Amino acid sequence: MVITPQRTSLRPLVRPDYLPAGHSRNPKTDTPDLVSQSDAIRLVTLTTQPTDAELVGRVVARDQTSLREIYDRFGGAVMAVAQRVLRNPTLAEDVVQETFVSFWNSPDGFDPARGSLKTYLLTIAHRRAVDVVRSEESRARREQIPPDPDYSRVEEDVMTKVSSETVRQALNGLDENERRAIVMAYFGGLTYVEVAKELGAPEGTVKSRIRAGMRKLAVNLQGVDL
Amino acid sequence: MSGHSRLVELVPLYALDALDPSEAASLESHLEDCEACRAELDVHRNVAAQLVPDEPPAIHVWDRIEAAISQGDEGEVIDFGAERARRRGNPFNWMLATAAVVALVFAGVLVGQRLAFDGLSTDEGVVAAAESAAEEPGALVGDFLVDDVAVARVVLSKDGLGYVIPTDALDTLDPSRTYQLWVLTPDEVAISAGVLGADPGPATFTWKGDIAGFALTREVAGGVVSSAGDVVSVILDT
Structure with a gap:
């Protein structure tokens, strides 16, 4: 991989003979490629932190180390969604394992044009988790799931642990009913019909709340006005 | 209401896996031919992913994953x-x-x-x-x-x-x-x-x-x- 540091107007701070580990002198100019501390930092960051797309490319080439790196980046989030839907650590671990094994078997399914790698893995994991909750064939597994939780606590938990202030603000920007319906559907693994039953609200109303809330979040988090 | 305008309303719910199977099946069939709905689905799935906290991954689960893929690569019976x-x-x-x-x-x-x-x-x-x-x-x-x-x-x-x-x-x-x-x-x-x-x-x-x-x-x-x-x-x- 060729890394082209972005030149800055900063005065060079690095001695001409300074070379960060892994970088060579430019043979044409006989000077180091790096001219500033900020470039050096950026380069070291780039070389030690491959992009998600680079890691996927290496997984396609059957590099398990890169799968481990992807697991280190997103395994926690995948477990977080599986654990919230299933409320049983053993079942959640099954889903995490199946998600990553599935990705290992078919990494080509990830299309960076359609979304982030985190989104891709979470889509697989969430679908898998709700399949466990809903599938008739998995009745024995479903029996291991504790009864319905207190959804106001689930909502609090989501609001507390959410990864960025931007997301927290976007969730706070929703009508309370919209936020509750979205949290119950996504983190509770419920269909909108089940959410309506839980809330004692008409199905059409819950459908509209989820739709309106998701569209507001799309504007605030993705900059897309749908 | 046309098929598209009815089905596009289901996309945010589908992104949360919150539709019942028959509605999900209707939308899936529509998604095959509707790039606009697929694009909207991508947006909502990315939104949903942003709601999920980044927690530390569990090492013992990685051990299971590693064992499973090593077994698969060796062509052993699953x-x-x-x-x-x-x-x-x-x-x-x-x-x-x-x-x-x-x-x-x-x-x-x-x-x-x-x-x-x-x-x-x-x-x-x-x-x-x-x-x-x-x-x-x-x-x-x-x-x-x-x-x-x-x-x-x-x-x-x-x-x-x-x-x-x-x-x-x-x-x-x-x-x-x-x-x-x-x-x-x-x-x-x-x-x-x-x-x-x-x-x-x-x-x-x-x-x-x-x-x-x-x-x-x-x-x-x-x-x-x-x-x-x-x-x-x-x-x-x-």
Whole structure:
């Protein structure tokens, strides 16, 4: 991989003979490629932190180390969604394992044009988790799931642990009913019909709340006005 | 309200997996032809992912993943049994119990028949090879049936080269899902024979060894090491 540091107007701070580990002198100019501390930092960051797309490319080439790196980046989030839907650590671990094994078997399914790698893995994991909750064939597994939780606590938990202030603000920007319906559907693994039953609200109303809330979040988090 | 304007309203709910199966199926069918809805789905899925906290990953789960993929890469038998069997009974029998069971027949019974049933997917090379293999002595031929309609034919030659030929009756799945083919062995183990994709065309696989039948299941994209039990159809060698 060729890394082209972005030149800055900063005065060079690095001695001409300074070379960060892994970088060579430019043979044409006989000077180091790096001219500033900020470039050096950026380069070291780039070389030690491959992009998600680079890691996927290496997984396609059957590099398990890169799968481990992807697991280190997103395994926690995948477990977080599986654990919230299933409320049983053993079942959640099954889903995490199946998600990553599935990705290992078919990494080509990830299309960076359609979304982030985190989104891709979470889509697989969430679908898998709700399949466990809903599938008739998995009745024995479903029996291991504790009864319905207190959804106001689930909502609090989501609001507390959410990864960025931007997301927290976007969730706070929703009508309370919209936020509750979205949290119950996504983190509770419920269909909108089940959410309506839980809330004692008409199905059409819950459908509209989820739709309106998701569209507001799309504007605030993705900059897309749908 | 047109089909699109009705279905686009379901996209945010679909992104949260919050539709009931019949609504999800209608939308999935619409998504195949509607780029605008697919683009909106991408946006909502990215939104949903942002709501999930980034927690530290558990090392012991990685150990399980590593063990599973190492086993897969070495081509070892992937067993439905062991841990899962303890939880919910013997999954081999359970798989058979949950699906229509159809007899595998030997090719000799099919003398004079061709695989040219209506609705065969196009990929003429594979189909022609499957037709030819079906007529060889010792080949096994069977149809996966759903409500008495063939959704795919499986042919396994005596040499161990297998073909699976879907028909148009096989539903297309959402891109996050896939069909997966399993070989059922006489010692009651289901072994993955291949991941067929969400909209399978004719495909080949290899299998050498004793065989009791085949199963076709729906799984998450990429396939799984042990099935969640969403069985489409089973073929048994009686």
